[in-house]
Amino acid sequence: MKIGIIGAGLSGLVAGRILARAGHDIVVFEKSRGYGGRMATRRVERDEMIRVDHGAPYLTGTSDAFQSFLEEMQEAGLVTLWNDHFSYFTDGRILPEMPGRERVPHYMAPGGMISIGKYLGRTLDIYFEEKVGGITHIGGSRITKSPWMLNSTSINVFGVDAVIIATPAIQAYGLISTAQDEFDLRKMISVLDDISYTSAISLLAGYGERNPVDWKAIYCDNPVVSWICNESSKRDFSGDMNLVVHSTDKFAKKLAEADDPVALNVRMLMELGQILGPWAARPEWHQSHLWRYHLPRKSLDMPYLESEDELAPIALIGDYFQGRSMEAAYLSGYKLGTDWVEKFS
Ligand SMILES: Cc1cc2nc3c(=O)[nH]c(=O)nc-3n(C[C@H](O)[C@H](O)[C@H](O)COP(=O)(O)OP(=O)(O)OC[C@H]3O[C@@H](n4cnc5c(N)ncnc54)[C@H](O)[C@@H]3O)c2cc1C
Missing domain, CATH: 3.50.50.60 (FAD/NAD(P)-binding domain)
Known part of the structure; x- marks a missing residue:
């Protein structure tokens, strides 16, 4: 057929x-x-080619069928265990993990999520x-x-x-x-x-050579930023620091009405600076992507x-x-x- x-x-x-x-x-x-x-990787041309996952950053799941798939991907060398928990930003502090959140294995693709596709x-x-x-x-x-x-x-x-x-x-x-x-x-x-979607802006930011940070990703309790991913922890970038920052749904919705979409990137960077420290607001390069259909609401x-x-x-x-x-x-x-x-x- x-x-x-x-x-x-x-x-x-x-x-x-x-x-x-x-x-x-x-x-x-x-x-x-x-x-x-949405299992997407962007190649950013700098001195060397940089790969960053600007869509889904990791895979996790418990069903037998998905576990078998993860095993196949691991055997093919496409996927490897990344972490079982992530940090959490709340009340102006970064905690090592979110209180009460169960630890589960999260897998990432060293060659970028696109390699799975x-x-x-x-x-x-x-x-x-x-x-x-x-x-x-x-x-x-x-x-x-x-x-x-x-x-x-x-x-x-x-x-x-x-x-x-x-x-x-x-x-x-x-x-x-x-x-x-x-x-x-x-x-x-x-x-x-009956199905509607949240939206998200993914902001990709590169900082060149920097001392590595000790976290892989941070869930954020914040009106602008929902998640910060340390992409450099997924693959060897010769010491370069690259982050992917996901906005909240509410913040992404502002893009539809924005006269100056670039101002939203600046706003996200300012918020990032508040969370991580002033260095994070001043990347060497940045670009963004709007996901109109980020996640289904139901x-x-x-x-x-x-x-x-x-x-x-x-x-x-x-x-x-x-x-x-x-x-x-x-x-x-x-x-x-x-x-x-x-x-x-
Ligand atoms: C920013 C972000 C973060 C995420 N984080 C996570 C996470 O941490 N963990 C997790 O498990 N999941 C996460 N997800 C969700 C995950 O990526 C999706 O659930 C999954 O990839 C959806 O796969 P799909 O095949 O259902 O749809 P999609 O991946 O959306 O595939 C649909 C495809 O159809 C194509 N298409 C649409 N219309 C047409 C047309 N008319 N003609 C031809 N082609 C068309 C699109 O271009 C697309 O390639 C995230 C997603 C995003 C965007």
Whole structure:
């Protein structure tokens, strides 16, 4: 069966890998230039190339399926144990850890989180910078013709037998709405209607050579900054200090109304200076990224959603099905992939 997957984030790549191994013909459409979606790494050109994870900074999870995935990633040399707790900033002080928070192993990718996406996607046929703008149900039997057409915004049209939408819920809603007149997908639409997202600004800041700090990351009880990640603790940067700072949802929302978005970066740096000390407000370089769909505010209590029409299968997967994490995204893609292997063998 020819299956079109929209989105090369963790959920889409995991489902694609399972279905490709079972002999299905997989083609993935990704609107950005690279693998991984929110599991993202940016390369910053300085004297030497710097890699910083400006999306999800680590992986953690307890389910058997995700544990097996972490083991596979460790064996492939892509992932390693990072820490089991992080520092906590509150009332003007940095505590070594958050009181009452359980210690759990957190894993990181020395080569950047993007290396996980590259590994998962290496055997898949992926069209990058190919945004799907609409899906059309052609109808009929898939023995004679493809029941689905995927229309990309670069004017290409792709016929497929089945569609998997592996995007954040709001983008999935937009895609399904394009097919609504032609096919009864109203049930899916009504489920998606309920999901909204927090936003976050990721500020990347480099300080050149500095004495290393003794923390790996800090959760912050602060109106502007929610998390500070010491990226240098993940990989050897020859003594250079690079941080990634995530804003709160409330602060990120200001970007939509801001006349001068640069002023928000400055505001985040000032806050960073208050938390870590004046040096942190004056990096050698900085840049930022807005995540409009950072984390789903609520999740659905099911692994994925699919239509009941077996002649024109279509399914939705992603982190918003069972949580708001990489583990949730993994489990959604994994469950759909394994179920469809059985169903369409
Ligand atoms: C700043 C930040 C911090 C985070 N921190 C953590 C953390 O500490 N721990 C944790 O477990 N998780 C964390 N997460 C969440 C984690 O990254 C996500 O839960 C997970 O990566 C979601 O995977 P996904 O496959 O569901 O979706 P995504 O990763 O969002 O993948 C969807 C893909 O679909 C593509 N796409 C969308 N629309 C289209 C279209 N029309 N055509 C083609 N392609 C399209 C997108 O470009 C994207 O690549 C964080 C996320 C962010 C942004």
